[in-house]
Every structure is written in C-alpha cells, then in structure tokens.
Amino acid sequence: MSEEKLVPKLRFSGFDDEWKNCKLQEICKVQDGTHTTPNYVDEGVPFYSVETITSDAPPKFIAYEEHETLIKRCKPQFGDILLTRIGTLAKSKVIDWNNEFSIYVSLALLSSIKINNYYLNQYIQTETYQKEFLKRSLLLAVPQKINLKDLNETIVKFPSIKEQEKIANFFSAIDKKIELLDEKRKSYLDFKRYLMQQIFAQKLRFDETESWKIMKIDSLISEYKEKAGNNNFPVLSSTLSGIYLQSDYFDKNVNSEDTTDYKIVPKGYFTYRSMSDTGVFRFNIQNIVEKGIISPAYPVFTTNNINDIFLEQYLNNSSFIKRQILTLKEGGTRYALGLNKFKKLKIEVPSINEQNEIASCFETVNNKINNIYKELNFVNDFKKGLLQQMFV
Structure with a gap:
C-alpha cells in the first residue's frame, strides 16, 4: 500500500x-x-x-x-x-x-x-x-x-518557496482584516468608557430640566427568592465579563448534583457574585434564557421604577457606587456584598426620561461593539478553518 x-x-x-x-x-x-x-x-x-x-x-x-x-x-x-x-x-x-x-x-x-x-x-x-x-x-x-x-x-x-509566499500573502491579508477590526473594537470601547465617564459625572446631559437625585438602592429593587426545586432549568454563571450558560462558560457543568436549592433567575432579572477579592463586582441582567438557575450565594433581584439598562451601566461603571463598595471590606482579604449591604448603598438617579435616553445611547454603542465582535469572531473562525485546510 x-x-x-x-x-x-x-x-x-x-x-x-x-x-x-x-x-x-x-x-x-x-x-x-x-x-x-x-x-x-x-x-x-x-x-x-x-x-x-x-x-x-x-x-x-x-x-x-x-x-x-x-x-x-x-x-x-x-x-x-x-x-x-x-x-x-x-x-x-x-x-x-x-x-x-x-x-x-x-x-x-x-x-x-x-x-x-x-x-x-x-x-x-x-x-x-x-x-x-x-x-x-x-x-x-x-x-x-x-x-x-x-x-x-x-x-x-x-511547500516550495513560491507556494509559501502565496500562502503567506493570503493569510497576511486576513490578519490585516483582523487587526483593523480589533482596532475598531478598541476604539469603540474607548469611546464607551469616555461616554460613561461624562454621563455619570453629569457633564453630558440628555435632560437638564431636572437634577439627578440621590436614592437608596433599597427603594429601587426587590429581591427574588424562588428556588429551583425539581425544575430542570439551565445553570448560569455570572462573571466579571457577563452572564453565560455554565455549560458554555466552562465547556461543562461544574455545579453540584443537587440544584434544588439554587435560585431561579428569570429573563430580565439581575444577579451578581456577592464575594470579590478585588472589590470589583459585576451586576448582570439575565437575557439568555426565559429562566435559568444560579448558586444560592448569588443574590437575584428585579427593579422598581428605574430603567434596567441605565441601572446596569451605573452599577458597573459609576465611581460614586464603586467608592461606597470599597468601604465595605471587613477584615480578611475579600470583599462581601450581600443583598442587605447592597440595598444600603446609594446611587444618583436622573429623571426617567433621561434614564431612557442614556439607556438608548448605551444600547446603540453596545450593539455596534457586539456587531464588531461578531465580525471579528467570523473572520477568526474563517482563518482557523483555512489553517486546517491549507496546511499539511
């Protein structure tokens, strides 16, 4: 043979x-x-x-x-x-x-x-x-x-030098496309950071007829306590980079076999990890599935009379809220932010009309960034496939 x-x-x-x-x-x-x-x-x-x-x-x-x-x-x-x-x-x-x-x-x-x-x-x-x-x-x-x-x-x-050059030039063009998309992604992320700094410092206003008010978070949210029981809902992971299906995030399920005590997170509800080594907490809106479940250590809440997207961006990016969180460290090396502590924090809130305008602005920028990510992932996957086909 x-x-x-x-x-x-x-x-x-x-x-x-x-x-x-x-x-x-x-x-x-x-x-x-x-x-x-x-x-x-x-x-x-x-x-x-x-x-x-x-x-x-x-x-x-x-x-x-x-x-x-x-x-x-x-x-x-x-x-x-x-x-x-x-x-x-x-x-x-x-x-x-x-x-x-x-x-x-x-x-x-x-x-x-x-x-x-x-x-x-x-x-x-x-x-x-x-x-x-x-x-x-x-x-x-x-x-x-x-x-x-x-x-x-x-x-x-x-292969021969001529074929090497042909392959190298072809992939260099793909790499240039990836490089340009990545630069575009970074530019939009920088623009978003600048936008958030200006908005939350109230240097950029969408409605100057009403001043922002300081309110306790307790008056703006309601805890959601429903347990999973015997329901077979997908397990979620709430991380610093967002919220994911646990099976996708870890390429497998790492939860305990018994999830009856896990908390249900309906679509549109918030959750977050209540412990941090650095004092950084990420508050995520669950928009993946109609209902998912998460570890009992993760608080779950819904909102009252406040725009969800505005609140999410504010909690994750405002220096006003971050300074309050950093004062909560109690011994040891970790920061704990249980729901009761979280409710006692204060945030600056504009009128509902301005909240909606701010949320719409962030949605527009986020959609642009997400589209760039999708295009970048597509080109990277395209290149990965070609690497498998065009090389021995």
Whole structure:
C-alpha cells in the first residue's frame, strides 16, 4: 500500500508538488533571549518578554549599554519571528518594526535560513504544529516550557518557496482584516468608557430640566427568592465579563448534583457574585434564557421604577457606587456584598426620561461593539478553518 502524499486539502491552482518536512533547526536559526534578569530603567531600549507578545503589554526598558551586550548573543532583526516558549506556549509574532530591542529567555528568536518567515508564522498557528510543540514541551513544569533543544527538534511541513509566499500573502491579508477590526473594537470601547465617564459625572446631559437625585438602592429593587426545586432549568454563571450558560462558560457543568436549592433567575432579572477579592463586582441582567438557575450565594433581584439598562451601566461603571463598595471590606482579604449591604448603598438617579435616553445611547454603542465582535469572531473562525485546510 503506497503512502499518502504530503499535500493539503485546499490549495492554490498551479501547485501540485508534494510538501516536505524537516526539523525547525534545519530551516531556521533558533536562539533564546538572555537568561539573566536585566537592570530595568525608566527610559532606554525596550526589553520584550512573553507578556509583550501575548497581551500587548508595554515593554520594560534597559540601558543602551546592557542592550549592546545582549545583542552580541541574540539580536532580533526585522522579519524574524518571536516565539513564546516559557509560561504561555507557542504564540508567535513576526517582527514588523525596525526599532531595536532585546528579549528575555522566555522568548525564542527564529531567523530564517531557507523558509519564508511569514509562512512559518502562519504554520506555527496550525493545529498540527501546536500539537507537535506541546508534545515536546514540559507541561508539568512550573511554569510550562519547551527547552531550546526540543524546540529545534519540532517538525515543520512546507511547500516550495513560491507556494509559501502565496500562502503567506493570503493569510497576511486576513490578519490585516483582523487587526483593523480589533482596532475598531478598541476604539469603540474607548469611546464607551469616555461616554460613561461624562454621563455619570453629569457633564453630558440628555435632560437638564431636572437634577439627578440621590436614592437608596433599597427603594429601587426587590429581591427574588424562588428556588429551583425539581425544575430542570439551565445553570448560569455570572462573571466579571457577563452572564453565560455554565455549560458554555466552562465547556461543562461544574455545579453540584443537587440544584434544588439554587435560585431561579428569570429573563430580565439581575444577579451578581456577592464575594470579590478585588472589590470589583459585576451586576448582570439575565437575557439568555426565559429562566435559568444560579448558586444560592448569588443574590437575584428585579427593579422598581428605574430603567434596567441605565441601572446596569451605573452599577458597573459609576465611581460614586464603586467608592461606597470599597468601604465595605471587613477584615480578611475579600470583599462581601450581600443583598442587605447592597440595598444600603446609594446611587444618583436622573429623571426617567433621561434614564431612557442614556439607556438608548448605551444600547446603540453596545450593539455596534457586539456587531464588531461578531465580525471579528467570523473572520477568526474563517482563518482557523483555512489553517486546517491549507496546511499539511
């Protein structure tokens, strides 16, 4: 029986040669950054670590003299690839800037010998290479890592240089689309933050005929206490990023087997986690299902004579309410905000007409942000599918 040819499922026309495979060290010079923590300074040459690649965190800085010493051993150049190898594994980025910098040991530097680096950067993102990388990594080490020797041994599959260039250019166009959408998303989030600051500081008004009034939360909400009993409602997770079906958030159900004592959260009702390590609480409106259930430790309430969207945005973003919450810490290291404490807090409330205007404004901005997220997810999923089809 003949061996299956090494070719991708989806391919540009004009290419039919079989792909090759070899060890990374045969097509790249592989180095890592300094193994010694440098002396950081306030201003100087950027010093990159894993966080700089994975989260766009600003780099630290080292003196120019120390940088000159470090680049004698490992000098990043335009077009090289930075690859994370300690902590967060197998995340890559092509160096597409000309400013000088040095790197820490947690980053590997891949310099092409006989492969298109932009192609290689895309190949690193494929499921095939990710599995290869993790197979050779020390996953039980703290932190996780791959040794440089084992990284050199990872297998890379590639076509001719012309086909590499075609693939690299195609995926670069997709990455540019993703980059532009992400910049657009960040711009709208910045605009929303600015809008909230102006509105809740009452610098931006929609109705100046009435002043905002200070009211106790107790007069604006009513606790909802219905228990799940034997009803088979879906379990919810209320988190700092929003509210989700627990099965989606954790990819499985992590609740206790007995949920009879769980609280029902009808659609349109609020819930929140009543304990926090940081003093940050997130108040979520349940808009996923008609009825869901949540752990008994999570308060559930509905509102009286106040716009729900206005209240949600106010509770989650107003500095006036946040300052009150931070005074509630009672010993230990955690903040507790049970419903009785929560009811005693005060908020600033405009007229119902202005509440509705504010809510409508936030809904418009949120819808725009959500649409950008949907488009961004679509393009990312599209790219993920192509990575599976266009690489071996």
